[in-house]
Amino acid sequence: MARPRRDTRGILDPAELLSRVRFRRHEPAEPELRPYLEHYWLIDWDLPEPFASHVVPHPSVNVVFQRFDDRGFGEVAGIGLDLFTQKLEGTGRVCGVQFRPGGFGPFAPDAPVAQWTGRRLPLADVFGDLPGDVVDSVLSPAGDDGRVAALDAFLVACGPHPDPAADHAMALVDRIRADRTILRAGALARSEGMSLRTLQRLFAQYVGVGPKWVILRYRIHEALERAASESAVDWAALAAELGYTDQAHLVRDFTATVGVPPTAYAPRPDPRGRL
Structure with a gap:
């Protein structure tokens, strides 16, 4: 697998976004996951005023763990067909998994990936019951290495099922x-x-x-x-x-x-x- 992309393709006005948030990309630490993923993407912010980011989505499914102020949750974001706008305000954190186009299926093989297109669903709706507090384990580590390790553990528990x-x-x-x-x-x-x-x-x-x-x-x-x-x-x-x-x-x-x-x-x- 190549190192994570360094371009800003799909992000509208990336300079403005990067001036307001800390944005990083990492590859999985577990080698068995790398063939299926583009990268992990991590964002943290502490904003004095609200800001809206805009993205033209890639043809990729994402798994997203988010914390806005004190509320944390995880979801599967199918391929977005339209311009995606996200309002950021206060203090927040996102830990995301961007799958390679075609790479999500081996982690959720019971349904066609088209079933998730244009939809955002709670993790349990796609993966079933998950052990422990997966959301907290991903979002709580202060450092990037801890968050990458938690994302690795989550994905290894879900698969992949080679196909x-x-x-x-x-x-x-x-x-x-x-x-x-x-x-x-x-x-x-x-x-x-x-x-x-x-x-x-x-x-x-x-x-x-x-x-x-x-x-x-x-x-x-x-x-x-x-x-x-x-x-x-x-x-x-x-x-x-x-x-x-x-x-x-x-x-x-x-x-x-x-x-x-x-x-x-x-x-x-x-x-x-x-x-």
Whole structure:
């Protein structure tokens, strides 16, 4: 497994967020968990006034342990289809697990991952009864090492249950993310020697959204990254590079996902560098 990502893809105005919270990423300490996870993500804050963060979600399921002031809880967050907004205020802590797209199924094999898409559910609704106070064991340690160890223990208790089909789904999403020439789900299916319907069923079972949706979401992430890092984006050229028939289609998808057109999205540069 590669080290945790250091980019800010999907985060709207990352400089503003990082100026208000402590955000870290860690890989699991347990090697058996690493093939299934992107990383753990840890956030702490103590804010004098409320702040709203905005994220264009990745095609990943997350398990999230949260404490806002004195109330702690844990939940499974299926893939978010829309812009996700979280209001932060007072003092709080979050310890999250971001699974690789396709990597959640081996920990909850009794239902297709698409069942959780667009939903946020208590841990017990997905994993059943859990031993002890799992939420407190994850959120209480003062240091990152203790929280990582608690997250490792939770996940090892839940699985994973190895599944070659899940491995295949993860590999296919990795291809989509890394290979910009993959612009159509049908072309991906043909390159894998399978029908489009078989590919769609695989993604519904193990990823939670269809391959077309994944391709589109990574296009939007790329457009966001370019808008954040380049002073003058050639949107027509970028639309062609991302496989759109014209600039208008990119503008439409970007606006529908982010809430503003590309030319209106101009986050401030992050003075501390990327995550």
